[in-house]
Amino acid sequence: MKKLAKIYTDQDASLDPIKDKKIAVLGYGNQGRAWALNLRDSGLNVIVGLEREGNSWKQAVQDGFQPVHTEDAVKQADIIIFLIPDMVQRYVYREKVQPNMKEGADLVFAHGFNIHYKLIDPPSTSDVYMVAPKGPGATVRDFYTKGGGVPALVAVQQNPSGKAMEKALAIAKGIGATRAGVIETTFKEETETDLFGEQTTLVGGVMELMRSAFRTLVELGYQPEVAYFETINEMKMIVDIIYEKGFTGMLKAVSDTAKYGGLTVGKFVINDEVRKRMLEAAEKIRSGKFAEEWIEEYNRGSPTIKEGLEEIENSLEEQTRRRLKEIIERGKPKS
Numbered sequence: 431m432k433k434l435a436k437i438y439t440d441q442d443a444s445l446d447p448i449k450d451k452k453i454a455v456l457g458y459g460n461q462g463r464a465w466a467l468n469l470r471d472s473g474l475n476v477i478v479g480l481e482r483e484g485n486s487w488k489q490a491v492q493d494g495f496q497p498v499h500t501e502d503a504v505k506q507a508d509i510i511i512f513l514i515p516d517m518v519q520r521y522v523y524r525e526k527v528q529p530n531m532k533e534g535a536d537l538v539f540a541h542g543f544n545i546h547y548k549l550i551d552p553p554s555t556s557d558v559y560m561v562a563p564k565g566p567g568a569t570v571r572d573f574y575t576k577g578g579g580v581p582a583l584v585a586v587q588q589n590p591s592g593k594a595m596e597k598a599l600a601i602a603k604g605i606g607a608t609r610a611g612v613i614e615t616t617f618k619e620e621t622e623t624d625l626f627g628e629q630t631t632l633v634g635g636v637m638e639l640m641r642s643a644f645r646t647l648v649e650l651g652y653q654p655e656v657a658y659f660e661t662i663n664e665m666k667m668i669v670d671i672i673y674e675k676g677f678t679g680m681l682k683a684v685s686d687t688a689k690y691g692g693l694t695v696g697k698f699v700i701n702d703e704v705r706k707r708m709l710e711a712a713e714k715i716r717s718g719k720f721a722e723e724w725i726e727e728y729n730r731g732s733p734t735i736k737e738g739l740e741e742i743e744n745s746l747e748e749q750t751r752r753r754l755k756e757i758i759e760r761g762k763p764k765s
């Protein structure tokens with residue numbers, strides 16, 4: 431069996447290595463907002479750096495920050511955290527960060543994409559490390575405010591100071607991740623597994639599984655509302671039980687009929703062909719082909735994202751959700 435991963439918790443991490451440092455959070459979106467607020471609430475010295483005075487700027491001001499333009503944040507920073515979209519990071523690095531950063535300032539990432547695929551080539555004088563939350567930004571903030579934390583991965587790519595890991599753990603503590611647990615990884619492992627997860631399960635897999643089941647029922651003539659409750663809405667309840675009690679707990683919570691059908695038909699539908707395709711998806715990531723394709727898509731103005739979002743927004747699934755919204759809202763627990 432492979433060696434079990436080392437898990438770092440609050441006792442293994444101290445804020446000391448970064449408590450007197452100026453931390454520039456670049457971007458105030460999904461992760462940027464969560465990190466800036468959590469790091470500030472942890473008593474750290476945060477400055478928010480943004481490209482322009484748009485919606486993120488307004489939100490940061492509303493949250494009590496005084497954002498500044500990227501280059502001004504970078505000039506003051508000891509630690510520069512990239513929380514802008516992956517495809518944007520290398521341009522902002524080239525145009526705003528590199529020409530303005532203090533020599534030896536740290537470069538920190540929440541995902542390894544730009545370093546692993548060599549889109550950013552950092553100076554050898556900088557520590558380069560990553561704290562990658564294993565959850566969405568809104569959850570990183572929500573769990574933190576409720577006394578918890580979303581687990582994260584940490585990795586060190588460059589370590590001229592010899593203190594990169596301590597600082598990575600300090601940032602992880604500042605955003606609340608060590609309240610749960612943090613695992614050491616590499617930029618390669620984080621990048622490849624994160625892309626694989628979001629493509630095959632978390633984002634792509636789960637969505638297409640639910641949509642395929644929904645469409646199958648509708649094509650067979652069942653009411654869309656019934657199909658929606660069955661194949662999409664109930665997913666949260668089942669996944670919540672998996673989250674709390676694992677697959678064993680979930681199987682205990684469903685009927686024997688569901689257990690038998692699930693244990694047999696699950697494997698019939700998600701069969702070796704699907705596993706083969708998962709391997710293909712992993713290979714595309716590992717070879718760099720997916721990164722190449724995504725960069726090209728981005729350079730063309732992300733038409734596939736635009737078309738995909740439009741198709742989904744107009745889909746029968748989403749129309750049905752809009753019709754059922756009041757029922758769903760009324761049913762939500764009140765405390």
Ligand SMILES: NC(=O)c1ccc[n+]([C@@H]2O[C@H](COP(=O)([O-])OP(=O)(O)OC[C@H]3O[C@@H](n4cnc5c(N)ncnc54)[C@H](O)[C@@H]3O)[C@@H](O)[C@H]2O)c1
Nearest residue numbers: 457458459460461462481486513514515518540541566567
């Ligand atoms: N979304 C998540 O929950 C999540 C989870 C783990 C890791 N990550 C990683 O965190 C990083 C940030 O992802 P995100 O989803 O939080 O980003 P996001 O899409 O929410 O970023 C939005 C922010 O970036 C700024 N921005 C957008 N375009 C810009 C441009 N052209 N120039 C400068 N700034 C620009 C926006 O003003 C906004 O402040 C990525 O590396 C991502 O892989 C994200």
Ligand SMILES: CC(C)(O)[C@@H](O)C(=O)O
Nearest residue numbers: 564565566624628632633
């Ligand atoms: C939240 C996710 C999917 O885990 C993250 O990896 C992302 O890229 O947004």
Ligand SMILES: [Mg+2]
Nearest residue numbers: 541624625628
């Ligand atoms: Mg990701």
Ligand SMILES: [Mg+2]
Nearest residue numbers: 564565624628
């Ligand atoms: Mg992820």
